[in-house]
Amino acid sequence: MTRPIAISDSANFYVSAERIFDPTLRGVPVIVLSNNDGCAVARSDEAKALGIKMGAPLHLIRDKVEAHGVRVFSSNYTLYGDISRRVVAVYEDYTPNVEVYSIDECFLDFGGLKDRVAHAKSMRHDVLRRVGMPVRVGIAATKTLAKCANDIAKKNPIFSGVLDMTDPTLADWLLPLVPVGDIWGIGRKTEGKLRRIGINSAADLRAMPLRQARAMGTVMLERTVLELQGEPCIAFDDVEPQRKGMAVTRSAGTPMLDFETVFEALTAHATRAAEKLRHHNLVAGTLTVFFHTNRHRADKPQYTGSRTTRLIPMTSDTFDLVAAAKRCALAAWPNTGEKLYAFTKAGVLLDDLLPFEQRPRTLFDVPRGSPRLMTALDQVNKRFGKKTLILASEGMSRSWQLRADHRSPRYTTRISDLPVVR
């Protein structure tokens, strides 16, 4: 038999992270908003019970929020990232192999254990005691089955947060309980297709002929069927893969009406992208810029601008990226009258990433950009705080900057954010 895999995920991760430091949030409805305070992306159980859906726009649920005194937070990624690292550190005490899958989920190698359930339970208690984060664990022969087990444990308190579904007989009993749309890898479109032919649960999908799965979906659907049958197709992978692209995109707090403002935002995004590249010791070969108007406003003029350019030689230099972004933005700018469009979102995408050492050299490999200046820039901004040194083209008005009206203190990473106790 293959090595059992566990997946551990945090309950309502962002909300639980907020609750660690503010006990008054426990037992009451809490939501955490997406960037720009747009949508609810995390909800406490109490908020879910009020009927607040995942991704609900704040302006559409305002009444409910006010009527029930829902506590509202802007997202505080600095805090969540730090809590996530602490949770992973506990997992690492319980298994030699951890695959960090997302900010709140890890796959764990649970091979060679005598009593997997006891092991998972003590891990769970330890995460709660040492970090304050409630987690749930699903265990099975494949990743997809482990996700199913986790889903069942989440919805049925009888399992106390741990379900080991390694036993096939148990899987026979439980898989009919998992709706087909809740299976890992089955999204809205595929769910629709499957339900139309009478496949409604994980047990149904497991029984689907492979050829039919391949024909209806892609190899991905075929793989999902095999995984449900207990045959691993998605490898356990605890080495971080080489990332292929990165993006910095933001909605604007207020609409951007002219080129200067859009370019200020793009300067900030390209600057941030360059910082991320240097932090990972990467260079990029392609840069794309885009900006668009509000798609939810059919009554307003719509425009999407987008241009891609090669970066030769490949670079992580802020000045190079900002210059390339400006060329793209100018080329994509609408040549109609100014201020016709209200742009609400802009972004910089980088592709063809390579480790700096593996970059292709030009004939004479003339040093490009200003590596020492970039090092100095990064050091100053690290020591004196983000955005201490910026390019002038980022501007000072920051009218495009996003809203975050409800952000909690960065309790674990910024001393000045800590509340003063008298």
Place this chain on the structure above:
DNA sequence: TCTGGGGTCCTAGGACCC
């Protein structure tokens, strides 16, 4: 008034080659 951000993988189809 107000609707997120950052990823991965797969496929189809076009361009190009011999």
Place this chain on the structure above:
DNA sequence: TCTGGGGTCCTAGGACCC
């Protein structure tokens, strides 16, 4: 009259994930 076949590479777009 009759006009191949089989590759590779690249890109755009779809679907999915959290």
